[in-house]
Structures are given as structure tokens and as C-alpha cells.
Amino acid sequence: MKALISTNTKRTERVFLIGLEWKSRSSLEVRESLEELAELAATAGGALVGTGTQKLDMPVSATFIGSGKAEEFAVYCRANTVDTVVFDDELSPAQSRNLEVIFNCKILDRTALILDIFGQRARTREGKLQVELAQLQHLLPRLTRYWGHLSRQSGGIGMRGGEGESQLESDRRRVQERIDKIREELDVVQRQRSTQRSGRQRHLWPLASIVGYTNAGKSTLLNSLTGASALAEDKLFATLDPTTRRLRLPTNQNALLTDTVGFIRKLPHGLVEAFKATLEEVVQADLLLHVVDVSHPRALDQIVAVNTVLEEIGAQGKPTIMVFNKIDRFNTGNELQKFTELFPNGVGVSAKTGEGIPALLAELGTQLRPIRQFVELAVPHENSDVIARLHEVGEVIERDYEGESARFKARIPPCCHAEFAPYIVKEFPNGSLADGRGCVTGN
Numbered sequence: 001m002k003a004l005i006s007t008n009t010k011r012t013e014r015v016f017l018i019g020l021e022w023k024s025r026s027s028l029e030v031r032e033s034l035e036e037l038a039e040l041a042a043t044a045g046g047a048l049v050g051t052g053t054q055k056l057d058m059p060v061s062a063t064f065i066g067s068g069k070a071e072e073f074a075v076y077c078r079a080n081t082v083d084t085v086v087f088d089d090e091l092s093p094a095q096s097r098n099l100e101v102i103f104n105c106k107i108l109d110r111t112a113l114i115l116d117i118f119g120q121r122a123r124t125r126e127g128k129l130q131v132e133l134a135q136l137q138h139l140l141p142r143l144t145r146y147w148g149h150l151s152r153q154s155g156g157i158g159m160r161g162g163e164g165e166s167q168l169e170s171d172r173r174r175v176q177e178r179i180d181k182i183r184e185e186l187d188v189v190q191r192q193r194s195t196q197r198s199g200r201q202r203h204l205w206p207l208a209s210i211v212g213y214t215n216a217g218k219s220t221l222l223n224s225l226t227g228a229s230a231l232a233e234d235k236l237f238a239t240l241d242p243t244t245r246r247l248r249l250p251t252n253q254n255a256l257l258t259d260t261v262g263f264i265r266k267l268p269h270g271l272v273e274a275f276k277a278t279l280e281e282v283v284q285a286d287l288l289l290h291v292v293d294v295s296h297p298r299a300l301d302q303i304v305a306v307n308t309v310l311e312e313i314g315a316q317g318k319p320t321i322m323v324f325n326k327i328d329r330f331n332t333g334n335e336l337q338k339f340t341e342l343f344p345n346g347v348g349v350s351a352k353t354g355e356g357i358p359a360l361l362a363e364l365g366t367q368l369r370p371i372r373q374f375v376e377l378a379v380p381h382e383n384s385d386v387i388a389r390l391h392e393v394g395e396v397i398e399r400d401y402e403g404e405s406a407r408f409k410a411r412i413p414p415c416c417h418a419e420f421a422p423y424i425v426k427e428f429p430n431g432s433l434a435d436g437r438g439c440v441t442g443n
Contacts, residue, residue: 074104
């Protein structure tokens with residue numbers, strides 16, 4: 001895979017971006033998509049020289065934007081010493097090959113640029129495997145432009161089987177073998193994740209996954225809620241590898257919170273396929289925290305893009321809390337109103353300053369509450385260790401220390417039911433009137 005930025009040179013590559021506007025796409029949509037592509041190029045380390053667009057009824061099979069427009073852009077790129085031309089849409093292998101001849105420089109499409117960023121950001125073995133798989137799947141049909149000059153090995157007298165395989169066929173075979181090997185290794189990773197989930201489920205701790213558009217503030221939110229130290233930068237795809245931390249809720253309940261890779265519009269399908277091991281954490285989650293950068297002018301479009309990816313990976317319809325982040329950038333609360341009207345279950349927060357975090361924690365406790373059992377207990381006063389344990393693992397709703405035994409109404413994790421069974425005098429069904437609406441009494 002050709003990297004956008006070469007590690008052997010200190011000079012930043014100069015980048016020119018090209019977008020295509022056809023019948024189903026408006027000029028505004030193309031401009032917004034190119035702005036995002038410019039952010040991606042900057043994240044990869046490129047310096048933007050300029051952008052260009054072409055209006056066509058449909059892409060041209062040979063050169064995508066037409067040979068005349070390609071020549072026009074090529075003249076501009078040569079005059080401005082452009083190193084890399086990036087197209088906002090995916091190019092076919094033939095289009096890439098033809099455009100490289102016309103521009104006489106490196107040609108990348110949106111998919112290749114995102115893959116390059118992922119390759120730079122992957123840190124764990126799992127992340128590197130997933131990136132390599134996506135890169136090889138993208139490269140396999142494009143091998144012809146690298147090896148088209150090599151001829152087939154000749155057969156003849158003494159050569160069994162006639163003509164041998166060409167260099168192209170040999171390399172395709174090797175790439176496919178590597179793809180198969182990576183898939184086997186990722187299957188092992190998925191089994192390991194399944195074992196880890198089984199271990200977590202023994203504690204019956206609920207799992208909440210943070211999802212959202214890239215650069216919406218997901219890692220900053222994870223750090224704010226759990227005290228983690230996940231990398232948080234003002235860049236697209238700053239976080240690639242998932243991070244899971246324990247979260248202690250105000251209801252005295254433990255939950256697991258996972259930060260996942262950010263989504264983006266026109267996310268390549270190959271990436272979704274390659275990152276199934278990571279995105280499986282989203283599919284298995286009990287609750288999703290959909291983080292939205294409400295200060296972004298296209299926040300509503302980003303919500304739609306995230307929901308599209310969630311549907312693609314089979315995570316649609318899960319219980320979701322809309323987290324409207326970066327409210328510290330608003331002058332008044334009026335800007336947030338349009339989002340809360342559209343999503344009444346939303347919570348406005350600033351992961352950076354901590355504003356709104358208590359309300360979010362309260363909402364998390366409410367959403368995850370049904371997992372606990374609501375019981376009434378009578379504990380002899382001399383069993384102070386049991387009372388301390390109840391306050392440690394349970395959410396005490398009512399307490400009364402008068403009489404021979406201290407009486408409590410509390411929510412306890414199902415895994416602790418056997419531990420407190422000798423002291424339980426009554427069990428309430430979840431959702432009963434007593435559940436969650438009792439007042440705290442006693443000393």
C-alpha cells in the first residue's frame with residue numbers, strides 16, 4: 001500500500017483534491033465532502049494545495065472525471081508541484097492506472113487515504129491485523145499497475161505443465177495467502193474477545209459502547225467518565241484501537257464503558273468488514289452512547305452517517321443515549337434546543353469542562369437499572385460486615401436502623417443474590433412502584 005507520507009523524507013507531500021458532482025449529488029454536498037476529505041489529508045500529514053470539481057451525469061469509466069478535465073487538473077498540479085492527487089470517491093484499478101499516466105504523480109482515492117491514516121494510527125496487534133487485512137483487500141485487484149510489465153515465465157522442453165505463472169499471478173497468490181492467514185489470526189482474536197466477554201458476564205456488569213462520528217469527543221468523554229488516559233486529539237481517527245474501562249455509577253453500580261473507532265460518511269465497506277472484531281463490541285453492548293459534536297455545522301448529517309454504519313454492522317435498534325457534546329462552545333442554551341427537541345432522551349455535556357456529566361451519569365444509571373434486582377432485607381445489627389457489603393455493591397434506596405434488625409430496600413446485582421439471600425425478606429419485580437421511588441429514611 002502506498003503511504004501518503006514517506007518516512008524517508010522530511011518534506012510534506014503537497015495534495016490536490018478532486019470531487020465529482022453528478023445528478024444525485026448537489027454542489028453543497030460535494031463541497032462539504034471535500035472539506036472533510038481535506039481534514040483527512042491533513043490528518044495523514046499532507047499539505048493542501050487546492051481542490052477541483054467536475055460536473056457529469058455519471059463517472060467516466062476510463063478516467064472517472066473525463067480525459068479533458070483530467071488534463072486540465074494535471075497542468076495545474078504540475079505547475080504547483082503536487083505530489084499526490086486524492087479523489088473523493090473510490091476509483092477502479094483501471095481508472096487509477098490511467099490517471100497516474102495523465103497526472104504523472106501518486107493517485108489515491110478516499111478509501112486509500114483512510115487506510116493510510118488507519119495504518120499510521122494502529123497500535124495494538126489486533127488493530128494492525130485489521131488494517132493490514134483492509135489494505136491487502138484494497139490492493140489485490142490493483143496489482144496489475146505494479147506488475148503489468150512483467151511477462152509470464154516461459155514453458156518449453158523440460159518445463160512441466162507448459163507456461164508457468166506470471167509475476168502478477170504469483171503476487172496475487174501470495175497476497176491471498178496473507179489475507180487468509182490474517183483472517184485466521186483475527187478469528188483467534190474474536191474467540192479471545194468472546195472469552196473476555198464471558199468473564200465480564202460472570203460479574204453481570206452491563207456493557208455500554210461509545211459510538212459517534214470521528215472527532216466528536218468520544219475519547220475525551222471516556223476519560224471524563226472513567227478517569228482513563230485514552231489518547232484524545234483534535235484529529236480525525238485519533239483513536240483506532242478500542243479501550244474498555246470500568247465505570248462506577250452514582251447508583252453504586254459497576255458498568256463497562258468501551259470507546260470504539262469513529263465513523264465517517266462514505267466509510268469504505270472493506271473497513272467495516274475488516275474491523276468486525278472491534279465493532280463486535282458495539283453489537284454486543286447493552287447500551288450505546290451516541291456522541292454528537294453539536295457545535296459542528298453538519299451535526300445532523302453526522303448522526304445519519306453513524307446510524308447508517310450501525311445498521312450495516314447489525315447494531316441498529318439498541319437502547320441509545322444521545323450525548324450532545326461540546327456545549328461549552330455555545331453562547332446560550334438555545335443552540336442545543338433543536339437537538340433536544342429531535343431527541344428528547346439526549347443529554348447536553350462538555351466532556352472537556354465536565355458540564356452535564358452528572359446528568360449523563362444519572363441517565364446511565366436509569367438506563368442500566370433493570371439489570372439489578374430490587375429487594376427488601378432485614379440484617380441484624382451485629383452483622384455490620386453484611387451492611388457494609390450491601391452499601392459497597394448495591395444501591396440502597398431506603399434504610400431503617402430501628403428495631404432488632406436494620407431494614408433496607410436496595411438494588412443488588414444478580415450475582416450477589418445468593419450472598420444476601422439469608423437476609424432477603426421480599427423481592428420486588430423490576431418496574432414496580434416501589435422500585436426507585438422510595439425515600440431515604442432513618443439515620
